[in-house]
Amino acid sequence: MTSAVLEAPASARSTGFKRYRETLWLLTARDLRVRYSTSALGYFWSILDPLVMAGIYWFVFTKVFERDVGEEPYIVFLLAALLPWMWFNGAVSDSTRAFLREAKLVRSTNIPRTIWVGRLVLSKGIEYLFSLPVLAVFAIIGGAPISGWIVLFPLAVLIQAILTVGIGLIVAPLVVFFRDLERAVKLMLRFLFYASPIVYSASDLPAGLHFWSAFNPLTGLFGLYRATFFAQELDWFLVGGSIVVSVALLLIGLLVFSRSERAVLKEI
């Protein structure tokens, strides 16, 4: 190559935000494709899973125990919070392996590293949206009327996305160094399932806990989701707490992530 410098063909690669979005989408699509191409039931798993869970809780809490919590129809009440919980639970527990499972891939590309968390939240979020028809069917069968608060549904999705990305950004890099965290997160999630108003309503909590429950961002969030069918579930105080905590977690997540990024890349 002692000849004159020739012009390399102008690359058509996109830059900045557009590239981020494209790459995020590409990896998310890959996630979904892998999941659906390797299983015979494919899409139905994302319905079947919450359906079985809902069936169990419905049986336990309406047939076995005398239930005095929640709203009627209980199955709609339950699914309205259980489906977003599955999104949260799936994305957070997957984020413990965000770097470890894809180590080879992470090592071979220089895409913005937050994508490794973002695509988990996005792919689980898409599965959540795919599972909404189940809720709709039960709402029609159970005769649950839709309230005007359905307009707040996008807000609920937004809060949850912020919250889940924030937690993912904290968990994903730390697990690389503290493997114990993986199991700790699983345990925390199990605790959080009962500490959040999923099988019960936030208003069923003892009065003394109302204030403190605002610190659990899922409390206000699930109330917001449920407001689509049960307007009385909407508690602006709790929603406010949910927003504040979610945004705070996202900021902490971004900080933790950017501080630990170079160490993570060396470790995997």
Add this chain to the structure above:
Amino acid sequence: MTNPAQSPSRDRVAEAPVIEVTGAGIRFRRNRGGRRSFKDLLSGSSRRSRPDDFWPLRNVSFSVGRGEAIGVVGRNGQGKSTLLKLVAEVVLPDEGTVAVRGGVAPLIEITGAFVDDLTVRDNVFLTAGLHGMPKKEIAARFDEIIEFAEIGGFVDTPYKHLSSGMKARLAFSVISRLEEPILLVDEVLAVGDRGFREKCYARIDELLTGGRTLFFVSHSEKDLRRFCTRGLYLDKGKLVLDAPIDEVLARYARDTGT
């Protein structure tokens, strides 16, 4: 740019450097079993050096102009691969800066981006897409990629069912078609049979003629002379010599006593 031409081989390149490495260093902890604390992890890059730190690469500065072909020389464990990873931006420096203008086609860990369960076709779109190639362009080049990799009959076969030779060929084929202005080559060309290796070399020649910048790590003197005009000699994590490739190879031969 802030840093004018320093090296002898750069004076024919008048424009801004495509790769600019300034005082770059990377630190590992010698004692990997040692307990890490949260404080350690989050204290950022500016924290003071510790006695058990070890630097595979430190105080490395150089810049590369468009169209240059650089060979990186050094014994094993002297920081060659680390340097390549820094330039590929898959590892970030703890000290100094690494600025790369333009995209990089990294032929390191090339099979990394491929997914076992997806077909060859899906994998090509995925990997090329991850490196920033638009879908339309991938579709236009798809046949060319498959033909180069010599796996015509396996387009819809899951990637995991390919032989390791096929995998390497496919990977090389995809990455070398990325149209990125900078090409990084680690010693991946050891894979595959002789015929395919020749093909790879011909492809690299073609890319060089097309004005790409090459960053090449190898132990093979023959390959280095074939492709490179300028050499970087790394020893104990330091850049010892930055000179025309013949000079660098002579010095390397003298140092290693061969």
